[in-house]
Amino acid sequence: NYSYINVRNISNNKDSYIIVNVLVKANTIGNDAIEDLKGINDGGIVHIEPNIVCDSNEVSANHLTTIGPIDINQVNYLMSKGMNENNAKELLLNSFINSNMDDYFK
Numbered sequence: 001n002y003s004y005i006n007v008r009n010i011s012n013n014k015d016s017y018i019i020v021n022v023l024v025k026a027n028t029i030g031n032d033a034i035e036d037l038k039g040i041n042d043g044g045i046v047h048i049e050p051n052i053v054c055d056s057n058e059v060s061a062n063h064l065t066t067i068g069p070i071d072i073n074q075v076n077y078l079m080s081k082g083m084n085e086n087n088a089k090e091l092l093l094n095s096f097i098n099s100n101m102d103d104y105f106k
């Protein structure tokens with residue numbers, strides 16, 4: 001059994017709550033459970049709660065969670081190339097969300 005949960009979230013001036021639950025059932029073998037959860041707090045609060053419940057001893061489980069703001073250095077770099085601040089942030093946020101698809105296309 002293989003479970004790979006890949007979530008991206010942007011909290012724009014609002015709070016967001018993400019709860020991800022993975023259940024590994026008893027009497028199963030060779031289980032992989034991976035939660036890759038990332039959030040950007042752009043004026044709001046991001047709350048991420050990864051949960052893996054394992055009822056089997058035969059499991060490899062990982063939580064990968066990252067929460068942070070937009071990188072102001074990246075915004076400043078794009079602005080130095082002629083973009084205004086809103087367009088630079090929009091490009092970075094769209095890239096963050098679309099990066100969720102990277103593993104799907106491999």
